[in-house]
Amino acid sequence: MKNHVRVLIWGFGAMGSGMAEMLLDKKGVEIIGVCDIHPERAGRSMFDILGRSAGGHGDVTVNGNIDELLTPGCAEVALLATDSFTAKALPKILKLVENGLNVISTAEEMAYPRAQAPDLADAIDTAARKHGVSVLGTGINPGLIMDVLVTLLTGACRSVTAIEAKRINSLSPFGPAVMEEQGVGLSPEAFTEGVKEGGVAGHVGFSESVRMIADGIGWELDGPVEQTQNAIVSRVARKTPFIEIGPGQVAGCDQRGIGRVDGEAKIRMVHPQQIEPESEGTETGDFITITGTPNITMTIRPEIPGGIGTIAMCVNMIPQVINASPGLKTMLDLPIPRAVMGDMRDRIEVTS
Amino acid sequence: MKNHVRVLIWGFGAMGSGMAEMLLDKKGVEIIGVCDIHPERAGRSMFDILGRSAGGHGDVTVNGNIDELLTPGCAEVALLATDSFTAKALPKILKLVENGLNVISTAEEMAYPRAQAPDLADAIDTAARKHGVSVLGTGINPGLIMDVLVTLLTGACRSVTAIEAKRINSLSPFGPAVMEEQGVGLSPEAFTEGVKEGGVAGHVGFSESVRMIADGIGWELDGPVEQTQNAIVSRVARKTPFIEIGPGQVAGCDQRGIGRVDGEAKIRMVHPQQIEPESEGTETGDFITITGTPNITMTIRPEIPGGIGTIAMCVNMIPQVINASPGLKTMLDLPIPRAVMGDMRDRIEVTS
Numbered sequence: 008m009k010n011h012v013r014v015l016i017w018g019f020g021a022m023g024s025g026m027a028e029m030l031l032d033k034k035g036v037e038i039i040g041v042c043d044i045h046p047e048r049a050g051r052s053m054f055d056i057l058g059r060s061a062g063g064h065g066d067v068t069v070n071g072n073i074d075e076l077l078t079p080g081c082a083e084v085a086l087l088a089t090d091s092f093t094a095k096a097l098p099k100i101l102k103l104v105e106n107g108l109n110v111i112s113t114a115e116e117m118a119y120p121r122a123q124a125p126d127l128a129d130a131i132d133t134a135a136r137k138h139g140v141s142v143l144g145t146g147i148n149p150g151l152i153m154d155v156l157v158t159l160l161t162g163a164c165r166s167v168t169a170i171e172a173k174r175i176n177s178l179s180p181f182g183p184a185v186m187e188e189q190g191v192g193l194s195p196e197a198f199t200e201g202v203k204e205g206g207v208a209g210h211v212g213f214s215e216s217v218r219m220i221a222d223g224i225g226w227e228l229d230g231p232v233e234q235t236q237n238a239i240v241s242r243v244a245r246k247t248p249f250i251e252i253g254p255g256q257v258a259g260c261d262q263r264g265i266g267r268v269d270g271e272a273k274i275r276m277v278h279p280q281q282i283e284p285e286s287e288g289t290e291t292g293d294f295i296t297i298t299g300t301p302n303i304t305m306t307i308r309p310e311i312p313g314g315i316g317t318i319a320m321c322v323n324m325i326p327q328v329i330n331a332s333p334g335l336k337t338m339l340d341l342p343i344p345r346a347v348m349g350d351m352r353d354r355i356e357v358t359s
Numbered sequence: 360m361k362n363h364v365r366v367l368i369w370g371f372g373a374m375g376s377g378m379a380e381m382l383l384d385k386k387g388v389e390i391i392g393v394c395d396i397h398p399e400r401a402g403r404s405m406f407d408i409l410g411r412s413a414g415g416h417g418d419v420t421v422n423g424n425i426d427e428l429l430t431p432g433c434a435e436v437a438l439l440a441t442d443s444f445t446a447k448a449l450p451k452i453l454k455l456v457e458n459g460l461n462v463i464s465t466a467e468e469m470a471y472p473r474a475q476a477p478d479l480a481d482a483i484d485t486a487a488r489k490h491g492v493s494v495l496g497t498g499i500n501p502g503l504i505m506d507v508l509v510t511l512l513t514g515a516c517r518s519v520t521a522i523e524a525k526r527i528n529s530l531s532p533f534g535p536a537v538m539e540e541q542g543v544g545l546s547p548e549a550f551t552e553g554v555k556e557g558g559v560a561g562h563v564g565f566s567e568s569v570r571m572i573a574d575g576i577g578w579e580l581d582g583p584v585e586q587t588q589n590a591i592v593s594r595v596a597r598k599t600p601f602i603e604i605g606p607g608q609v610a611g612c613d614q615r616g617i618g619r620v621d622g623e624a625k626i627r628m629v630h631p632q633q634i635e636p637e638s639e640g641t642e643t644g645d646f647i648t649i650t651g652t653p654n655i656t657m658t659i660r661p662e663i664p665g666g667i668g669t670i671a672m673c674v675n676m677i678p679q680v681i682n683a684s685p686g687l688k689t690m691l692d693l694p695i696p697r698a699v700m701g702d703m704r705d706r707i708e709v710t711s
Binding site: 029032147151155156158159160161162163164165166167223224225226227299300301303304305306307308309311312315316318319320322323324338339340341342343344345346347348349350353354 | 513517519579652670694
């Protein structure tokens, strides 16, 4: 019998703890360590935090100090759920790689780090090759909806002239951090100011998604992705477990992006995110329109939810990342994602 | 400058000639030979058959004898568009492999030959490894809609309990051979007889699609896929360029399949194909329903057309097949399909 696939989780917020929950229900895999610096989590039992019994799994105490957890080859793969930006994730990725761990990162920019940080991408690639491991950034978006799924559908096309990816989703399940990032609850003026000052970050990932599509199908972008962020101002009162807004306040952020090729807007991204979209009749969903031969019009209704989707993508890609040749990988390089419903060990290729 | 990617096309019917058309519009690739035994095509110029001028491309005379065309390493890849069944494609695949060509086959059973012909799959795998090439079967269905796309979407799921893939499409663009395979124009009685005797073959690919999904996500099927074929009896007159039917005659074939896991119908395939579906208000499309966490409901409307889709999938997978490690591959093993809009040479990895 093969050994269990050993997983280290770094970052035990909503994403990291969700991955732990998912892994605990899978066969052939075990969580060998959890790192999280948050004072409410460090030092506590993982099962205590998750509110579930250990079952057959050994107890894992969340450790705030990665250096106490990390020994060479202590796990086959690390799930890194701590950052959105490549630059911030970089030292953590390198530390994991240097200890011989394959890495899957939730950092949105890591979905295609060549888009905005080619030097850092090179550094990661070099380190990963040196240590014989692979590194992947993935998630629901970037990682699937507005890039991988789009690119995959172009595979049925003789030619493509334009692409639009639209994701209309609800922010209602999310907590205070996301409300702040998206400017929910602000006045329209404060939203505009927040966008200017950077406090309203909006969605991170258009640069990565657009570049992934362009590189994937062989279009050369004229320059960086052009992005706009506009307030979705509510006409009605809206309420979630975390926030309550009145008419005239900002319910969310309508973010758009354009990738130009030879001066033409070839790739369009449309991503309005808001709390309680149905309160003004907005139907949520994921929509892909490919103009080409043939035209393709795809709809997923409602949208694939962001949180669970990102958790699933990261866990489900574990076998592909372990099996990959060394280096920095993207979703374009690896076999297609898929649910892991059997024993995870059956997916691991034995290298001779 | 790298050399052009050299392609041999074997079979110059609707699929093979469509691939030639597509390739002639691409950069960095050239057609070095075409084999077709049909007396209307053998001996003629490829451009003459296609009804287009050669442009910058050298002329290619269709040859009825593969042995006159094939020399070791004469092309990087062969597109084999001659058969539906693995057993019939096998000797052709082996001949190509033995001459050092990577192979992409349109044979439906070749999309997942382990499903129905594991011994032949082994033979292909052994030969491909021996000669350092790879072999892939692909197309729109099997190859994308009812298997690869389904499997990919499960990647966003924490768990999956049931899957339904439904493809409702029009047979109107197809010619006499497809009409015969699908029983179009028969009386309901003759249709039933044809299904029994094998004259009405229906769609080939359910066994392959279901097994691909099951193996992909890690479900073990109880046994072979259970299949039914029922006549779609028209209530109205329907007409295409190739056939005309009256009320009471068969407009197409409603084919269904079930893959059971632990006694449960976990994977359902629904594939009614008919001429002029809109004449009785049937809306065509591709529909995927995944029951799980989360549920996913995907629609592509209208359906991705079968002919152009298969042509595109085969051509677009050329780089992945050339880059693959030696052996028999499936769409589960290779990086995602994508349109080739740039120079195909840029997609070919240089092995050192």
